[in-house]
Amino acid sequence: MSSVQSVENLTALDIAVLARTLDEAASSHREIDPLSPQHGFRLQQAYDIQHASIALRHARGEKAVGLKLGFTSRAKMVQMGVDNLIWGLLTDAMLYEEGAEISLGDFIHPRVEPEVCFLTSRDINGPLNLLEAAAFVDGVAPAMEIIDSRYRNFKFTLEDVVADNCSSAGVVVGMFSSRISDLANRGVVVRFNGRPVLMGSTGAILGNPLRSVVQAAHLAHRAGMVIPAGSLIMAGAATAAEALLPGIHVSTEIGGLGRVEFATGAQA
Template sequence: MNIEHAARYLDDAAREARAVEQLSTSTPFPIEDAYRIQRASIARREARGERTIGVKLGFTSRAKMIQMGVDSLIWGWLTDTMLEEDGAPVDLDRFIHPRVEPEVCFVTKRDIDRPLTALEAYAYLEAAAPAMEIIDSRYEAFRFTLEDVIADNCSSAGLVIGPWSRRFDGLRNAGVLMRFDGRDVQIGSTGAILGDPLRSIVQASRLVANAEVALPAGSLIMAGAATAAQALTPGLHVQCVIGGLGQVEFTTRRHG
């Protein structure tokens, strides 16, 4: 697998909002190469002026791990151009087949440069917020292998973050509602995120340490989906409410 060629292939697909064939269809490749492609793709974006602002975790529910036949998390990078404003319109023209997931987002107050214990995790957090991640596989029909999705930055495409809070104590099993135009489309619990979203801090610290990188203070950590993803269409009002934490919302539109 040519790492730079694969990175350009996926980067171009994302910039042009154009679905492409899975990389593994023509050339199977290992997970180690998948993360090399992911990093090279992010490096191309940084060269255009984008700035990395944190990480996102994937496969944080046991059901999703079983579905994909894996026993560990996957992760990708967040950049400043992915951020959408809470309550504002999101333009769907820049996506291929977008879906949305309710999540909890954390922001760090100290550099994370080594694996942390559960007891240490609290000391590294500044705040938490209700959030939604827009995922958008660059592959045709939203179909991919484990290696393909990692190479594609774990399908991460956008995020909307609600008001920040220092209330961490009620996150273990908070109710989660995602609504389209006031109608409940997903109902769940933050307990679906590793049993407790705060465990995502520990997992993120291990993953970045294994990759020999550090997360600077002020980094975002998207903890993983609390429910299944829901497909987005133009003209929606999308809202996520997390009990005891707050709510976040956006609308969708399309110009083309």
């Protein structure tokens, strides 16, 4: 008999246990083996685990601040070996001040990726199209996400990464502007200590990062959720991710949007 648990037998208690396993791994900065090979859950149950894990954060006092999209660029899909757009939830504990020094001891094996971040101006309570999306956005900013899979060696299935809140661990957001009408082909450069390590274009994000607002609206609607006014929507990475190192200055420049930066502590 197979040791993989049947998805039909994955109960609410099982989901709660798996959510707590991931939450404890994140809290203790301890990597674990992927969960899906043993428990065999499907994608919808992975989102159930994700939401249960985020609920544990909320119970500790963390506040919802928005959501992130993942695998919106072909580069990220190839790097991670998946082919589906995914999404996770952000809390205020994931926000780091722009320009701050960030301790890598807060993570397991962190990587950084350049992103575009939107700030919503109105509640998004249903599907949108691209023409409608701009009316729901108050501003756009250059941003970076620190991703940090809780799984050993950063290896996982699609279901595993979704359950793990799409590897979200930290967000650094630059200055917001109203330049939302022409985002389709802005140059992107990530530098470590002034040396370029990643280069790309905002066009890698669904062809136009504003489409991420459209996708977020559809995904939230299907999940029965409203995206409140004042929420952050992280549009997804413009390039593959780069592993962070101790004692470096990290910056991202996006043409026409500006620059965002942080430093890492001297010791992990």
